[in-house]
Amino acid sequence: MDPVQAIVLAIVQGLSEFLPISSSGHLVLVPYFFGWPDQGLAFDVAVHVGTLFAVIAYFRRELVAMIVAWFGSLAGRGLTPDARLAWCVILGTIPVGLVGLAFGGAIEEKLRNPVAVATMLSFFGLLMWLADRFGKSVRDVPSVGWRDALLVGCAQALSLMPGTSRSGVTMTMARTLGLTREAAARFSFLLAVPGIGMAGAYEGLKLVTSDVPHPDWGIIGLGVAVAAVTGYLCIAWLLRVINRIGLGPFAIYRFVVAGILFWLFA
Numbered sequence: 001m002d003p004v005q006a007i008v009l010a011i012v013q014g015l016s017e018f019l020p021i022s023s024s025g026h027l028v029l030v031p032y033f034f035g036w037p038d039q040g041l042a043f044d045v046a047v048h049v050g051t052l053f054a055v056i057a058y059f060r061r062e063l064v065a066m067i068v069a070w071f072g073s074l075a076g077r078g079l080t081p082d083a084r085l086a087w088c089v090i091l092g093t094i095p096v097g098l099v100g101l102a103f104g105g106a107i108e109e110k111l112r113n114p115v116a117v118a119t120m121l122s123f124f125g126l127l128m129w130l131a132d133r134f135g136k137s138v139r140d141v142p143s144v145g146w147r148d149a150l151l152v153g154c155a156q157a158l159s160l161m162p163g164t165s166r167s168g169v170t171m172t173m174a175r176t177l178g179l180t181r182e183a184a185a186r187f188s189f190l191l192a193v194p195g196i197g198m199a200g201a202y203e204g205l206k207l208v209t210s211d212v213p214h215p216d217w218g219i220i221g222l223g224v225a226v227a228a229v230t231g232y233l234c235i236a237w238l239l240r241v242i243n244r245i246g247l248g249p250f251a252i253y254r255f256v257v258a259g260i261l262f263w264l265f266a
Contacts, residue, residue, distance in 0.1 A: 001043065001219050005036055010223040013047035014054065014230025017196070018189065018238060020128060020168030020250045021257075022121060023051075028112055028162055029261070046220045048200040050227025055192050057228070058235045063193065081142050085190070088144050092153030093194040099157040100202060107160050118261035120163030125254030128172045132247035135175035140183045141190075148177050156191060166195060168254075171247065181242045189235060 012030055016023035027047075031038060056063060066089070069082035079087075110116075155173035159166035167188050174184035 001037075001039060001216070003219065003222060005034075005039070006043065006219045006222050007226050008034075009039055009043065010047050010050065010226035011230050013223075014051055014227040015234050016165075017051040017227075017231055018055075018167055018192070018234045020165050020171055020247060021253055022117070022163050022165035022168065024159075024162040028117055029114060029257075032114060042220060043223055045200055045203045046223040047227040048196055048203065050224040051231040052193070052196045052200060053224070053228040054231030054235060055189055055196065058232055059190060059193070062190070066190075085141065085144065088146065088149035089190050089194065091146060092149040092156065092191050093198070095150070095153040095157040096160065096195060097198055100160055100198065104160060104202065111161050111163075114261045114265040116161070117163035118258040118265070120161050121254040121261075122258035124158075124164050124169055124172070125251045125258070128168050128247050128254075129251035131172045131175040132181070132251075136178045137180040139178045140180060141186050144179070144187055148174075148179075151177065152187065152191065156195060166192065168247075168250070175247070181246060182239060185239055185242050 009027065009030060012026045013023050015021075016026045027039070027044065030036070065082045066086040069080045070086035073079050073083040073087070111120075152170050152173045155169045156166060158164050158169050167185075170188040170191055171181075171184040174187055175181065179187065
């Protein structure tokens with residue numbers, strides 16, 4: 001892999017991991033369109049690590065407060081709002097972990113193709129538009145409870161299908177449950193910390209147990225850095241504008257991309 005391909009794919013991952021347009025779908029599609037060979041498992045792990053660094057860096061204060069409060073709840077110091085949010089993030093992560101362990105390999109084998117990606121982009125794009133258009137904006141992140149966390153977590157499990165979008169499907173469920181656009185995005189991004197971490201760990205485990213030759217560490221480092229910077233800027237931008245622009249523009253983008261894919265590959 002040359003540096004240009006690494007930079008393009010890392011930017012794609014950094015943007016599409018947090019915008020509701022499907023990072024896994026775009027990492028499948030970009031090589032198709034440019035005629036590039038598959039970037040390989042090591043690079044996929046690298047850009048996932050980069051986006052993990054991005055979300056941790058952006059929410060570092062909230063995450064530190066949540067972790068401290070979570071340990072405090074274990075020590076019997078009560079369930080503060082930060083502790084409850086930490087427990088909700090943990091609860092919301094369980095479904096994707098279980099589904100990934102049980103069906104991750106089969107999903108990747110059967111659905112990692114342009115037609116399947118187009119189907120998921122369009123179907124879940126429609127659900128996202130409907131939830132954003134008709135969902136009530138009456139709740140903020142501190143109002144998230146156990147039921148909300150479990151439902152958003154079950155929605156997150158659907159993101160294992162390329163083209164669904166982890167951020168898109170979790171924001172869709174959060175908007176359905178009445179969270180404001182910004183609150184939906186914030187809770188989705190907090191769920192991304194263990195979610196992306198588990199995905200990176202899963203891919204990393206496959207990497208160390210495979211016969212893949214040693215990667216080019218310069219390219220790997222470049223991918224991590226570009227994905228981290230791009231992801232951080234993307235989070236900051238989306239949280240600043242999402243209340244104003246909503247999720248509609250991203251749904252339209254998904255429909256356009258899906259239409260092109262159906263035209264080219266169906």
